[in-house]
Amino acid sequence: MKPLVIALRVVRLMARLVPRWRRADWQREWEAELEACARDASGPGSVLLTHSTGAVADAIYLRSHAMYLDLWWGDVRFAWRNASRRPGFTLLVVLTLALGLGVNSAVFALVDAVLLRPLSYRDPSRLVFVWQTLPQQNMFEVEATPFDYTAWHALRSLSNIAMVTYGSFTLTGGSAEPERVRGARMTASMMPTLGIAPAIGRGFVASEDLDDVPRVAILSDGLWRRRFGGDPAIVGRSIEIEGNPWTVVGVMPRGALMPGAPTEDNELWLPMRMSPEEQASEINHSYAILGRLADGVTLAQASAELETFSSRMAAERPSHGRIGARFVSVEERSVRAVRPALLVAAASVALLLLVAAANASTLLIARAANRRQELAVRAALGATRARLLSLSIAEGVLFASIGGLAGLVLGGWTLRGLVPLFAASLPRSLAIAVDARAALFTAALSLVIGIVFGAIAAYRPGNGVAASLAGATRSTTSAAVARTRNLLVVAQVALAVVLLSAAGLMLNTIARLSRVNPGFAADHVLTFRVALPGQRYATAPARVGFVSDVLDRLRAVPGVRDAAVSSVVPFGGLRNATVVEIEGRAEPPGSRSIIDQRYISSGYFQAMRIPLLSGRLLTDADDSRSERVTVINRTMAQQYFPNETPVNRRVRKTVGFDSGFWFRIVGVVDDVRHIGLSRDPVAEMYHPIAQTAMPTFTIVVRTAGDPASMMPAARATVRAADPNLPIYEILTMEDRIAASFSQTRVTMLLLLVTSALAAALAGVAIYGSIWYSVVQRTTEIGIRMALGAPRAAVFRSVVAGAVMLSAAGATLGALIAMAAGSLLKTLLFDTRPTDPLTYAAVIGGVLALSVGASIVPAVRAMRVDPMTALRN
């Protein structure tokens, strides 16, 4: 039995090495094996002893593998004790990191919701728009005709195809106010194509594509809750749309969107309801076509088929001459508008995080310099470099984790401020919040940042242990530390310069955009839209009568200078293009003259202050009894009548509303910017609304005072004219213009904020670095002064040091910014990404900042008392 006793002793001894949590199990296992072995008694006792040596190896193995984590946990605890001993310092580092991490988590949440999450359709990457193209006119996303929709069913690369057209509709009836809501008319194939279905009730059936069946409608979740109180018995209920009764057959799930209309919730889902004639139309280009790629078909293969198909169509059908077609992925199109702004936002906060991390590193390095003796003692007692690095990383991760937690809170606040800024270009039902994904992202980012900046802070050259122990104040070590610090300062300045130049370029763009003359007087103008329901205003005279009545009433309101009507107004988001032919001019086959048309009341040009160039303006005499007339703009005159007088020529629309009638051109007015300030004017013609009374139009009111204050009066006036009319999109013209470049402004704001923060951090870093170097060089400065250096020279040399540092950083930053300028390109207007003035201003500003940051340390250097300095 003696060998067993010895073997068990070995095990018991070794058990102390085993990590506590598995010690009992471990000991039990070994004892059982040894006892079983002894009981077998099939071998001599030495076997037992040999076997028991394995316990030593086993225990050491387990210890060494648990060691790392145990040690690291110790490091974290040590770091925590250290951090809580210096709450001020800790707060500074944590806040710096929280700033960087917070804005990143906010922007991540935004980017995640908009760019990274898939759309809520089945397999959204397979969904495509099918657009027609007019390469001659430079138009590549032209809506298709019902004829094309039918024809494209032959495409084998599409498993589903659907057609949709957007509009707005007036809801009346019940006790609620009349309301104008966005909606879409779609074929029954739409929902199966998207892979969505109503949450309550049914989708549309194929027979509802035609207009000879009862009217049915599907509500959005939002409309159902808002207007119908979430009535559970809504299916089968009759509602009033455009004055007609429609039966509700379903309610869509929350967040269901129509692709192609991402900024506005689609509240009414209506069936297509076309007549057979409408279904056969080859010229009515007002329908978006959506398809789903068939299984196994790539976009490239599908595009090849579509190309062959449309060139055959162009050859066979006169209506399709020179019309091409192409696929555009739905995912691509839904984020295209916001992607550049979001990418710039993401890049700018990432840069800010780098600046914050570099700043926190300099703080840690500064403290490490104070702890030099402690670290040297550790090194002298045998701590390896790896151990010191581990300690520093534990510290970094600890700070970054607390910073990350604080950052999440900060991110939540930031996001609350950020989302409204992007609201104009985001779907309203999109859920954007600092959620679990954003938290995970922040956690991962904190970990990486913690490790990186811990490692940077740990960097110090090795041979200074003895010198540090000896308490030397100047050594190669501190010179190397100073070098690391300076490098970090240069990096921070460079990153700040990148952000500042981006902000400068955006500022320039905004300034230039604001100086663009829209072609009309945009101040003191209130605009709102009115839609006349079909039944009461079925006839043109009724509509004309309403328009002149409401304009008269508006002009009578105190504070109103003028009032007029146009079917669409600049910055209203609508274009209303048509195709015309010019009398006496043979059009080459397949070419199309595409002109934007507006229907206006006679006083529109005066109310908007659009100047007349030649001919005459429209008058009240141009009504339904007189000859049809039109006024064209300068662009149309230049494009279509380059060497002749357009006045008195006649044009005829070949498609759509009142096509076939000749319109006599009676005047030419100046251009207005219609789509956006950065977009060139398009060819336009203005028809008198008295000759073609459109049922929906925008009223413009020129006011004496603040136009926004006239909103209630305008609403009351329209209500007095007809209490059942909803008025909507009530906006001042200046707000409309501002909204047209809101993304540019948001990007500029974001860049201004991040660059200001980065510049502030860089300024603090310069200050810290120069202060540190002055402290380090106290003896040297003392000697210089003792040798007769004037105080001014000392001052100058300190400031020059700071300027050198920031000049290096600024140069580097400017080079990076110029190289990365293309990222901003799509957001810039009339400003080159390499605009020299912007860069000069930024670099000048940064140099001034460095002078400012170095004044206090420079004054301290100047006041060094040579005697004291030398004595130390």
Add this chain to the structure above:
Amino acid sequence: MTRAAKYVIYIVVRITLATALVLQAIARGHRYGFEIVDVSGYPTGTVYPVLRRLEHAGFVRSEWEREDIASRAARPQRRYYEITAAGTRALHGAPEPMRSLGGLQPMTPKPAK
């Protein structure tokens, strides 16, 4: 299993000859530490760390022997090891030489010198 995945496993678990033999011994039904020591021919100082590694990698799992079996044999409960599905896959994926080198020794205690 893809080749890349195999490669990762060999790097992470380090399927050495000893590892392969221990795994093979367990796969063939040798369940106890010392039994594996006996059939593999490796000393306990090699086998046990290998067992820890295999268990950590999820190639084997272990549990206590049933009490009645141990008491029938009049000895304390031993810890017994069992190959997992991942372990079986790794074993089959091991390079050919390691699989064929399974010249396991007979289950007899080595004679003492």
